[in-house]
Amino acid sequence: MPIFPSLFIGLWYPLWLIVTIDAFLWFVFAWQWLRGRGKRYPLVLKVPSFKVAVFIPVYNEDPELVKGTIRSVKAALRGRGDIYLLDDSTDKSIRDRLRGICSELGVIYVHRGIRREFKAGALNYCLWKFGYKYEYVAVFDADQRPAENFFDVVMSFFSKGVGFVQAPQLYSELKSPMAKASWYQQLPFLKAIMRGRSGSSAFSLGSGTVFKTSALLKIGGFVEVLTEDLATSIKIHELGLKSIYIDAELLWYGEPPATAAAYITQQTRWAFGSFQTLPMLLKSKLPLPHYIDYLAGILYWLRIGILRFLEIALSPLFASLVFPEFFILYYIILFSYFIFYNIIMKKIGETYSFILHKGAEYVASIAAASAFLAWCLKRKMPFKVTPKRGTKRCVPCAFL
DSSP: OOHHHHHHHHHHHHHHHHHHHHHHHHHHHHHHHHHHHTOOOOOOOOOOOOOEEEEEEESSOOHHHHHHHHHHHHHHHTTSEEEEEEEOOOOHHHHHHHHHHHHHHTOEEEOOSSOOSHHHHHHHHHHHHTGGGSSEEEEOOTTOEEOTTHHHHHGGGOOTTEEEEEOOOOOOOOOSHHHHHHHHHHHHIIIIIHHHHTTTTOOOOSSSEEEEHHHHHHTTSSOOSTTHHHHHHHHHHHTTOEEEEOOSOOEEEOOOOOSHHHHHHHHHHHHHHHHHHHHHHHHOOOOHHHHHHHHHHHHHHHHHTHHHHHHHHTHHHHHHTSSHHHHHHHHHHHHHHHHHHHHHHTTTOOTTHHHHHHHHHHHHHHHHHHHHHHHHTTOOOOOOOOOSSOOSOOOTTTTO
């Protein structure tokens, strides 16, 4: 057989893999969007009594940033629980300042002697030492501040079958083009996907989550992987518990990645953590709809990562129409996604938001591809906090 026909036949498989995953992700996205359209959130008339332990894990964070978050949490909590600052900082001067802030604001300061398993390890350390005394455990990142009515709203959604409730993370510091692009890149996820998964498979976003302590204890605490939020959600859903996502502005402050380097750092961690949970997902006993939702989330990183670069490498074939059926299906899916995106964004977006969304996604491709290769090579990825005010450089493949 001549070499060129053999080559074209060989290329047929990766091309159809791309189209198949695109079609699967498109249908799941449309299904989630349709599920979320009818979701309504009732007016809170009566706030139940509760006692919650609020965990704020930090790692070499700006003390003033942390102080602002603590003040916001105290204003929202209003004495209905306790606040624990989980300080894993390696900088002694930062630890000393944070300890002083905790003393000033009446917050319990916690510092582990041995730092292990990063954020999940810190959360478990505090859970087993203090958290088991409370009915609920809430988690906030240093740069995510709750609104004053956060607990009033969130706690009203707990019932017997609910394992945790999640509020969307909102960015208010959109001062750079990259920050704005990263926000638009997340909007379909926050406004369509998570809204559609509410009441079933919505997963914790790592901040702005309130868990039932009993659910955490039943699964042995937070799952100690890079994206502990995703893995812990899978375990809680395996118990048969559901999760609620409240599409309301309950977190009023957030700092997105301000530079491409910071954005790649964030996306690399998220992508690697998703690939890390794949074996757990494959072995899980989730209901089929939950399983499809989670699988689509992991395939997204594969699609925008290594398959995106394959797509670019094979782009000459798009123009040459060697595979016309692939060309037609590919652009039908792309155009359909564009329509859906604009439906979602019609009230909150801007005319150029789709360009920013896709631009950020292409930047994230670097992170997703390197994370996939690192996972395949069984490399360990060090935990890196997303830089809050930019960074000078970034080497996304450094951990390969």
